[in-house]
Amino acid sequence: MKVVSTISEIHSARRSFTGTVGLVPTMGYLHEGHLSLIRRARDECDHVVVSIFVNPTQFGPNEDLSKYPRDLDRDLSLIKPLGTDLVWMPTAEIMYPQGYQTWVEVEKVTRPLEGAQRPGHFKGVTTVVAKLFNGVQPHRAYFGQKDAQQAAVIRQMTRDLNFPVEIVVCSIVREPDGLAMSSRNVYLDPEQRKAATILYQALSAAKELYEAGERNATKVRAKMKEVLAGEPLANVQYVSCADYDTLEELEEIKGKTLLSMAVFIGKTRLIDNFVLG
């Protein structure tokens, strides 16, 4: 497994590959969710490239960039046995050298949900993913459904800018009690960790309602809010029942639908979602 950092190194490593290349972009501090993406890429591509980069431009001024968890040695020891060919770990200076001034912005689909709560977040995401695509020139890139809006935004950007990359979205990997795996779960103390299962419970209750035939989106959102309100440690930022592709809030549920939420447990912001239909 080769580990590179600079642009010329990634380009020259890329040139040495023949056959299909799969890219798994991550911010490190890897868990089973990330590893499921790497395994899928390993199954489907001749070469697997994992990027590890805590991208500063997707963090807001009051977010957790400086304390985002990092453990590169552990990450490399987890990636290696999965048959990863190449790890790209650029620095912020490599990605955004002095004088940097080019940004990629997707419009409508970035506005609701995460985009409304985290101004500038998706501009940072799309810019770095475009740069990762240009560095690695993958045939396929693997993203998690955990970040549902991110996947929708990347699909849109890839279509709009004609990147010759197939976007593969992989299902959410959960802890046994339903909590979606996230690098940020380490911020939770034991009491908060227990409380954090409320997101999964709220989504499950909403899904049950849907499966019993409810199609009124307001009632489905109300069910999620009601369950979340039962957890004193949970502070809800948004609850959504939206069209899967456009992410516009629905009145009536029909077709593929995204139930999603962002909830603070203490100072830790957690997101989770289910897909219906």
Ligand code: AMP
């Ligand atoms: P991150 O390191 O948090 O930027 O995540 C890197 C990739 O892993 C993103 O495409 C995420 O959506 C994906 N991912 C994160 N958590 C999970 C999870 N629990 N299940 C599946 N994919 C995940």
